Amino acid sequence: MAAVxxxxxxxxxxxxxxxxxxxxxxAIQEERLTRHKNDPSLPRHAMTACLxxxxxxxxxxxxxxxxxxxxxxxxxxxxxxLGNFPRAVRQFPRAMANQLGSKVWVLDQLADLLxxxxxxxxxxxxxxxxxxxxxxxxxxPEAAVLTVDGVGESVxxxxxxxxxxxxxxxxxxHYPHSLGLLYAALTAYLGFExxxxxxxxxxxxxYGTPRFEDELRKVIRLDDDGGFAxxxxxxxxxxxxxxxxxxxxxxxxxxxxxxxxxxxxxxxxDDRRYADIAASLQRVTEDALLALxxxxxxxxxxxxxxxxGGVALNAVANARLAREAGFxxxxxxxxxxxxxxxxxAAILGALALGDPRPAPLTTxxxxxxxxxxxxxxxxxxxxxxVTTLADPAAELAARLDDGAVLGLCAGRFEWGPRALxxxxxxASPRDPEVRDKLNRVVKQREPFRPFAxxxxxxxxxxxxxxxxxxxxxxxxxxxxxxxxxxxxxHVDGTARVQTVTATAAPALHAxxxxxxxGGRAPVVLNTSMNGPGEPIVARAAxxxxxxxxxxxxxxxxxxxxxxxxxx
Amino acid sequence: xxxxxxxxxxxxxxxxxxxxxxxxRRLASRAATVGRIVLHFTGRGRWFLxxxxxxxxxxxxxxxLTSGLSYVAPFVYTIF
Numbered sequence: 001m002a003a004v005x006x007x008x009x010x011x012x013x014x015x016x017x018x019x020x021x022x023x024x025x026x027a028i029q030e031e032r033l034t035r036h037k038n039d040p041s042l043p044r045h046a047m048t049a050c051l052x053x054x055x056x057x058x059x060x061x062x063x064x065x066x067x068x069x070x071x072x073x074x075x076x077x078x079x080x081x082l083g084n085f086p087r088a089v090r091q092f093p094r095a096m097a098n099q100l101g102s103k104v105w106v107l108d109q110l111a112d113l114l115x116x117x118x119x120x121x122x123x124x125x126x127x128x129x130x131x132x133x134x135x136x137x138x139x140x141p142e143a144a145v146l147t148v149d150g151v152g153e154s155v156x157x158x159x160x161x162x163x164x165x166x167x168x169x170x171x172x173x174h175y176p177h178s179l180g181l182l183y184a185a186l187t188a189y190l191g192f193e194x195x196x197x198x199x200x201x202x203x204x205x206x207y208g209t210p211r212f213e214d215e216l217r218k219v220i221r222l223d224d225d226g227g228f229a230x231x232x233x234x235x236x237x238x239x240x241x242x243x244x245x246x247x248x249x250x251x252x253x254x255x256x257x258x259x260x261x262x263x264x265x266x267x268x269x270d271d272r273r274y275a276d277i278a279a280s281l282q283r284v285t286e287d288a289l290l291a292l293x294x295x296x297x298x299x300x301x302x303x304x305x306x307x308x309g310g311v312a313l314n315a316v317a318n319a320r321l322a323r324e325a326g327f328x329x330x331x332x333x334x335x336x337x338x339x340x341x342x343x344x345a346a347i348l349g350a351l352a353l354g355d356p357r358p359a360p361l362t363t364x365x366x367x368x369x370x371x372x373x374x375x376x377x378x379x380x381x382x383x384x385x386v387t388t389l390a391d392p393a394a395e396l397a398a399r400l401d402d403g404a405v406l407g408l409c410a411g412r413f414e415w416g417p418r419a420l421x422x423x424x425x426x427a428s429p430r431d432p433e434v435r436d437k438l439n440r441v442v443k444q445r446e447p448f449r450p451f452a453x454x455x456x457x458x459x460x461x462x463x464x465x466x467x468x469x470x471x472x473x474x475x476x477x478x479x480x481x482x483x484x485x486x487x488x489x490h491v492d493g494t495a496r497v498q499t500v501t502a503t504a505a506p507a508l509h510a511x512x513x514x515x516x517x518g519g520r521a522p523v524v525l526n527t528s529m530n531g532p533g534e535p536i537v538a539r540a541a542x543x544x545x546x547x548x549x550x551x552x553x554x555x556x557x558x559x560x561x562x563x564x565x566x567x
Numbered sequence: 568x569x570x571x572x573x574x575x576x577x578x579x580x581x582x583x584x585x586x587x588x589x590x591x592r593r594l595a596s597r598a599a600t601v602g603r604i605v606l607h608f609t610g611r612g613r614w615f616l617x618x619x620x621x622x623x624x625x626x627x628x629x630x631x632l633t634s635g636l637s638y639v640a641p642f643v644y645t646i647f
Binding site: 071072075078079082096100104105 | 588592593596597599600603604607608611613616619620623624
């Protein structure tokens with residue numbers, strides 16, 4: 001029986017996860033505590049918080065496991081940079097300074113930070129961490145596992161066969177050929193921020209038609225067996241870390257979109273062209289993933305598929321895989337990106353020490369808790385109005401039905417990029433004006449960005465079909481039936497639905513149950529409680545700061561409704 | 568599935584600050600890392616890169632001692 005801390009970081013989405021005696025005790029992204037979006041630093045706050053939550057001292061850790069091998073990465077960076085000489089000459093000093101000035105010492109730094117013996121600090125492969133983070137908390141005894149991201153040490157895509165406590169690697173594709181980097185390069189081309197704007201590209205794709213598919217198939221050659229290769233002439237990342245694409249891509253698709261220019265999909269032919277490019281990219285990415293998944297099915301014979309890596313956060317692609325790849329079941333862990341690597345690393349360390357495989361993940365609430373008692377003193381200090389609700393769920397349901405936009409904070413915050421009822425903003429799913437108001441004045445984001453619905457799992461079928469292993473964590477999309485959910489229905493008639501159970505999100509489940517009890521549809525609009533460029537709120541001060549800064553009608557924490565009211 | 572051994576509280580008391588590892592221990596662990604780098608490159612047939620790595624490591628140590636770089640660019644993970 002062991003206590004193992006998994007750690008990811010040093011590029012983006014730093015996180016820590018703690019597994020004690022085979023149980024996932026806590027998993028926290030650094031950004032939630034430092035309030036720095038996609039915080040890349042070694043996650044000292046998250047590590048401390050995980051240990052504090054478990055009541056453990058760092059000295060009690062049996063192992064600390066970093067989510068990738070810094071030496072293999074050094075080798076890849078060195079060989080790749082030298083291989084692209086002289087084009088990469090400008091980035092060589094920077095690359096080596098980053099690697100040798102900081103990255104290769106990361107295990108030493110972890111030992112120093114935690115005060116543990118250096119021989120207790122180990123590392124595992126980047127894609128192995130991803131695969132472990134998905135398979136070992138999935139409900140499957142056996143599964144094919146696909147890990148797809150920008151690049152790990154040198155691998156960009158890997159196929160695994162998971163059985164009970166083991167993961168066997170069946171094949172790999174290597175940098176610079178990468179679906180994640182393709183998507184990232186086009187994200188940059190479309191004027192969005194890389195590692196942040198990929199969701200926007202996915203949302204934008206629904207507004208376009210994939211008329212640039214042929215052009216993009218020149219950029220990426222897809223093989224029937226799931227292999228693919230990028231035509232590197234179109235990309236710049238081998239020699240320039242500032243921009244992922246090269247001039248050839250602009251010659252192929254037209255000039256890049258200027259970043260930060262407001263979108264006008266109705267009036268601008270250029271913007272419609274960019275939407276078509278996004279749709280084409282989405283189609284090609286889906287086709288590549290589908291070929292990989294079919295190969296995974298053939299090679300493993302498994303009925304279930306687990307996905308991990310940043311590309312697995314593409315909910316639209318996940319939905320297509322679930323429909324067309326031939327698997328009976330598909331699972332994506334909620335923190336499928338690099339943060340999730342911390343969880344996989346911790347589990348791999350625990351398994352290596354003989355601990356049992358963790359139970360299937362039934363909730364993403366793995367962060368720090370928040371109670372009304374934590375928030376009320378500060379709320380009163382700030383002059384906010386606090387009302388005690390006799391029946392919080394029923395009150396919240398009634399107010400939402402009346403058109404209010406309310407925050408719901410309950411228990412431990414979520415693991416991963418989605419608010420799943422622990423730090424959520426809720427609103428009526430019916431009124432598109434609510435969606436537009438949220439986009440414009442609360443979230444301050446592009447008008448084409450959709451909002452997701454949360455629905456009572458037992459009652460989801462009439463609107464979204466039956467729940468599956470993807471729907472609890474909002475990692476898929478479903479067609480929406482019925483005309484009365486306009487605020488959560490994307491332009492293509494789908495929604496990134498979350499099916500809610502009492503185990504996964506008890507407070508949100510109670511609100512949905514109260515809606516159903518009142519004869520209303522047990523569906524709400526559920527979006528994360530964060531402003532533009534901010535991480536989702538975590539602690540009381542973040543929640544109250546959000547309430548003060550954004551025009552929502554109030555926040556409910558336990559039985560306390562906090563409003564700006566009569567300040 | 569989550570074990571919740573600690574009672575809910577928004578701000579759990581932070582554990583005592585970890586004991587700081589002594590300078591000699593830290594130097595020893597970094598020396599061991601240099602050894603691992605050498606073994607890594609020789610073990611994978613990349614011995615011809617070693618002279619370059621060693622020269623760069625010296626620069627790296629200097630950078631580490633002077634707090635290193637904080638440069639971040641969108642595609643910097645191609646060099647990270």
